[in-house]
Amino acid sequence: xxxxxxxxxxxxxxxxxxxxxxxxxxxxxxxxxxxxxxxxxxxxxxxxxxxxxxxxxxxxxxxxxxxxxxxxxxxxxxxxxxxxxxxxxxxxxxxxxxxxxxxxxxxxxxxxxxxxxxxxxxxxxxxxxxxxxxxxxxxxxxxxxxxxxxxxxxxxxxxxxxxxxxx
Numbered sequence: 001x002x003x004x005x006x007x008x009x010x011x012x013x014x015x016x017x018x019x020x021x022x023x024x025x026x027x028x029x030x031x032x033x034x035x036x037x038x039x040x041x042x043x044x045x046x047x048x049x050x051x052x053x054x055x056x057x058x059x060x061x062x063x064x065x066x067x068x069x070x071x072x073x074x075x076x077x078x079x080x081x082x083x084x085x086x087x088x089x090x091x092x093x094x095x096x097x098x099x100x101x102x103x104x105x106x107x108x109x110x111x112x113x114x115x116x117x118x119x120x121x122x123x124x125x126x127x128x129x130x131x132x133x134x135x136x137x138x139x140x141x142x143x144x145x146x147x148x149x150x151x152x153x154x155x156x157x158x159x160x161x162x163x164x165x166x167x
Contacts, residue, residue, distance in 0.1 A: 010038040010039050011036070011037045011038045011039075011093075012037060012038065012039045012040070012041070012089075012091045012093070013033065013037045013039075013040050013041070013091065013093040013094065013095050013124060014040070014041045014043050014082070014085070014086055014089070014091050014093070014094050014095065015029065015030055015033060015040050015041065015042050015043065015094075015095040016043040016044075016045055016078075016082050016085075016094060016096075017042075017043075017044070017045070018044070018045060018046060018047045018050065018052070018059075018137070019042070019044055019059050019062075019063060019137070020047075020050070020052050020053050020054055020059060020137055020141075021053060021054060021059075021062070021137055021140055021141070021154055021158050021161075021162060022059065022062060022063055022066070022137075022154070022155070022158055023132070023135050023136075023137060023140060023153050023154055023158075024132055024135065024152075024153055024154065024155070025097065025099070025128050025129075025132035025133070025135045025136075025153075026097070027066060027155065028128065028129050028132050029095065029097040029126050029128060030042060030067070030073065030095075032126060032129075033095050033124075033126060034070075034072055034073070036124075037093070037095075038072060039072050039073075039074065040072065040073055040074070040095065041073075041074045041075075041076055041089060041091065042063055042067070042073060042074070042075045042076070043076055043077070043078050043082070043085060044056055044059050044060055044063065044075070044076070044077045044078070045077070045078050045079070045082070045085075046079075053141055053165070054161065056077045057077070058161065059077075060075055060076075060077050062155075062157055062158050062161065063075045065157050066155050066157065081117065082094065082114060083114055083117045083118035083121060086118060086121055087118065092118070092120040092121050092122060093121075093122050093123075093124055094111075094114070094121060094122070094123050094124065095124050095126060096110075096111070096123055096124070096125050096126070097125075097126055097127075097128050098125050098126065098127050098128065099127075099128045099132075099133045099134070099135075099136070100133070104125075107123070107125065110123075111123035135153050140153055140154060140162075144162045144163075144165070144166065145166075147166065150162065
């Protein structure tokens with residue numbers, strides 16, 4: 001069997017999001033998903049309903065730094081539809097983190113819509129760990145704007161970038 005053939009046998013998934021900013025909750029989902037998948041692609045997109053705090057390039061750099069020692073994690077940015085990105089990588093499993101029942105409503109709708117656009121696409125839902133379920137990027141942004149201590153919620157490189165924005 002050729003080395004390239006082995007790569008095709010890997011269980012691969014895409015973990016999409018805006019990650020603006022990336023939190024320990026996001027990192028927890030990524031790390032725990034590696035117990036199930038051989039490789040994940042953290043796919044950074046923009047939510048068109050929100051004004052980004054960090055550029056896509058900055059988020060890419062932040063997350064790449066966080067997972068620099070883990071060859072099973074690739075970090076990529078994408079524009080457009082997730083289904084088109086999935087097709088371009090030939091990866092049809094999507095990881096989505098759930099914090100509360102309200103997340104499920106939205107994620108279920110999104111999953112059904114995406115599968116309608118691309119029938120091969122499957123969503124894999126993971127519950128966020130108890131110690132992170134209340135964290136959201138929006139809360140982090142708000143607390144940072146009000147000079148709150150957010151050091152328990154984001155990695156040091158993201159914290160440094162957030163603190164730099166205050167000045």
